[in-house]
Amino acid sequence: MKTVIETKNLVKVYNGGVAPVKAVNNVNIKFNEGEFTAIVGPSGSGKTTFLNLIGGLDKPTDGEIFIENVDISKLKERKLFDFRLKNIGFVFQSYNLIPVLTAKENVSFIMLLQKMKSNEMNKRAEELLQAVGLGDKMDVRPSKLSGGQQQRVAVARALASKPKFILADEPTANLDTQSALNLLDIMARLNKEENITLLFSTHDQRVIDRARRVVTLIDGAVSEDVNK
Amino acid sequence: MKTLLVLAWRNLWRKKKRTLITVSSVMFAAILTIALMSIVSGMKQQMIESIVSNTTGHIQIQDVLYDDEPSIDYALELSPEVMQLLEQHENCIAYTVPRIQNFCLASKDIGTRGVLVTGIKPEKENKMNNVSSRITQGRMFNDNDNYAVVAEGVANQLELELGDTIVLLGNGFQGMIAASKYKVGGIVRFPMPEQNNSMVYLPLAEAQWLFAAPDRVTNLIIMAEEHVDIDMLSADLQSSLDDEWFTVYTWEELLPDAIAAFEVRNAQVKMMAWILYAVVGFGILGTIITMVFERMKEFGILLSIGLKRIKLAAICMLETLLMSFLGVLAGIAIGYPLMYSLYKNPIPLKDDLADVMIDMGIEPVFAFSVAPEIFLQQGLTVFFIAVAIGLYPVVKVLRLDMVKASRK
Ligand SMILES: Nc1ncnc2c1ncn2[C@@H]1O[C@H](COP(=O)(O)OP(=O)(O)OP(=O)(O)O)[C@@H](O)[C@H]1O
Ligand SMILES: [Mg+2]
Numbered sequence: 001m002k003t004v005i006e007t008k009n010l011v012k013v014y015n016g017g018v019a020p021v022k023a024v025n026n027v028n029i030k031f032n033e034g035e036f037t038a039i040v041g042p043s044g045s046g047k048t049t050f051l052n053l054i055g056g057l058d059k060p061t062d063g064e065i066f067i068e069n070v071d072i073s074k075l076k077e078r079k080l081f082d083f084r085l086k087n088i089g090f091v092f093q094s095y096n097l098i099p100v101l102t103a104k105e106n107v108s109f110i111m112l113l114q115k116m117k118s119n120e121m122n123k124r125a126e127e128l129l130q131a132v133g134l135g136d137k138m139d140v141r142p143s144k145l146s147g148g149q150q151q152r153v154a155v156a157r158a159l160a161s162k163p164k165f166i167l168a169d170e171p172t173a174n175l176d177t178q179s180a181l182n183l184l185d186i187m188a189r190l191n192k193e194e195n196i197t198l199l200f201s202t203h204d205q206r207v208i209d210r211a212r213r214v215v216t217l218i219d220g221a222v223s224e225d226v227n228k
Numbered sequence: 229m230k231t232l233l234v235l236a237w238r239n240l241w242r243k244k245k246r247t248l249i250t251v252s253s254v255m256f257a258a259i260l261t262i263a264l265m266s267i268v269s270g271m272k273q274q275m276i277e278s279i280v281s282n283t284t285g286h287i288q289i290q291d292v293l294y295d296d297e298p299s300i301d302y303a304l305e306l307s308p309e310v311m312q313l314l315e316q317h318e319n320c321i322a323y324t325v326p327r328i329q330n331f332c333l334a335s336k337d338i339g340t341r342g343v344l345v346t347g348i349k350p351e352k353e354n355k356m357n358n359v360s361s362r363i364t365q366g367r368m369f370n371d372n373d374n375y376a377v378v379a380e381g382v383a384n385q386l387e388l389e390l391g392d393t394i395v396l397l398g399n400g401f402q403g404m405i406a407a408s409k410y411k412v413g414g415i416v417r418f419p420m421p422e423q424n425n426s427m428v429y430l431p432l433a434e435a436q437w438l439f440a441a442p443d444r445v446t447n448l449i450i451m452a453e454e455h456v457d458i459d460m461l462s463a464d465l466q467s468s469l470d471d472e473w474f475t476v477y478t479w480e481e482l483l484p485d486a487i488a489a490f491e492v493r494n495a496q497v498k499m500m501a502w503i504l505y506a507v508v509g510f511g512i513l514g515t516i517i518t519m520v521f522e523r524m525k526e527f528g529i530l531l532s533i534g535l536k537r538i539k540l541a542a543i544c545m546l547e548t549l550l551m552s553f554l555g556v557l558a559g560i561a562i563g564y565p566l567m568y569s570l571y572k573n574p575i576p577l578k579d580d581l582a583d584v585m586i587d588m589g590i591e592p593v594f595a596f597s598v599a600p601e602i603f604l605q606q607g608l609t610v611f612f613i614a615v616a617i618g619l620y621p622v623v624k625v626l627r628l629d630m631v632k633a634s635r636k
Contacts, residue, residue, distance in 0.1 A: 052631055055532075057532055057630055057631050057634075058631045081534065081536055081537075084532075084534055085533075085534030090532055090533050092529055092532070092634065095525050095526060095529055095634075096529065098235070098526075098530065099242060099526070100235060100238035100239055100241075100242055101235070101238070109231075109533075110533060110534060112231055113534055113535060113536075157533070161534075
């Protein structure tokens, strides 16, 4: 099976506080194409930091991160921007969408940045919104959508650029149980149907079961890695 | 680019109130500075017009030595050369006003005082300053008459009445003696005491005869056509005249004190304008800083999903540009009709200043100017200040740490 993400001796140290914090401590891990993985662990265990590192949003203190065969820890900021735009889809915990754009415009936004043709772009945005069950909310702005609907738009947006994988940092943290499960079901379906590689972090017991692999972080290190 | 503009535009209307407050502060700044500059340049214009028409005219041609020592000996000859030059500049020159002036003693019976005898062509003089309208008794002479018109102050001091005779005694051209007597045919009142207490008018030809200086004048005043650049015309004339004999002065050169006074007042007003700019500028800066602070997280996420920094910075800049543009536009849209109506219906002045102005022969009103450059200049200044403030979010975005910002 093809490896999409591989980290080697990945370390991230923050020097902010009283003593330096090893937020990610020597992580060696691989994620294969089509995997659907939950990153779990207590608060402060380094989940967000880990996702930011493999998403190229943050620079590691030490170690390497390969996305397919590119070591993104060595890319310069400008290259990294393009790389992210083309290869990685993001879903954040909150404030995911551009408030002044409609659902469809939000989904199109990334494709626009990639300079896709407008008819192609529209078609794909519509398809993606249908796929996440929001075919009837295309022209609605985020403030008129529920939290769960907003996160579904964010998933659709993350998919828009046909990324190699999608990173979602606590996508269900602000959602009620029903919306959370609903979102995860959609993600699971997309994972299966489109063979899209998905990683999400959570400490929400309700949604962990939806993942097929569960990686547990404690103090920045992998303490458990279970494939179901 | 279009997307960026759309985003910027929509962002503006996210916080309608704040945008409107910002736009209106730009607008008020524009209106206030426009009003300030409009009144300054209106008053200046009025002052200039009054000084120019009551005293110096736009340009004067004099003998080289006359300015240092205003003696009749330095009266210049209206030679064919000079007349030809003036004709060549016909399209720049509205008209010319010849004067021959010299101090004399004027006496009636036993009373004697110094007066400024001025030979004029009445129809030319009237074009410039409408001197005939200041006549309080009798009437202005024609070119061929040979009576005098005296200022009211002179008449009072010498107890002159219409029909009385005065004797004038002084120096004529190059050592000749000027002495003659004239009937008083008119009395004229000037607002400025200096003039009112010294002026005695004679027809030009009569005065030239008195001073034994036929065809000579001490000052040849030139009134330029509207919109002619006075400095250029002056330089032009000077370059064609023999500078061993003739000097061409602009009114500014003849009245350095008045110019200095303008400059001082201008500097004061500019200070006020800058204080105004600063107040409004800090106001706008405040809203922009709050805006940036509130949107940090959003900025972080936009950068994370792949919007380039420079584009995000462009959006921020566009937002500021749009707001300032709207503000300035609104400022001009309101400022112009306002200034125009004040320009058409000036506000009368009623205090001490009014008396001073009347004394100087200026109409006592707040004169406003509607010169286009005022609107352009103030509009641009306010706009550029707003743009400078708009650099704050741009710098912020260019330096933003995405990870920290999206964690907030
Ligand atoms: N910018 C930073 N400066 C200093 N320390 C940081 C910074 N970001 C994170 N940390 C520290 O790194 C450690 C890991 O943080 P991280 O946010 O990755 O944990 P997490 O597992 O995502 O926690 P949570 O479940 O609460 O979101 C924590 O101890 C945190 O305090
Ligand atoms: Mg976290």
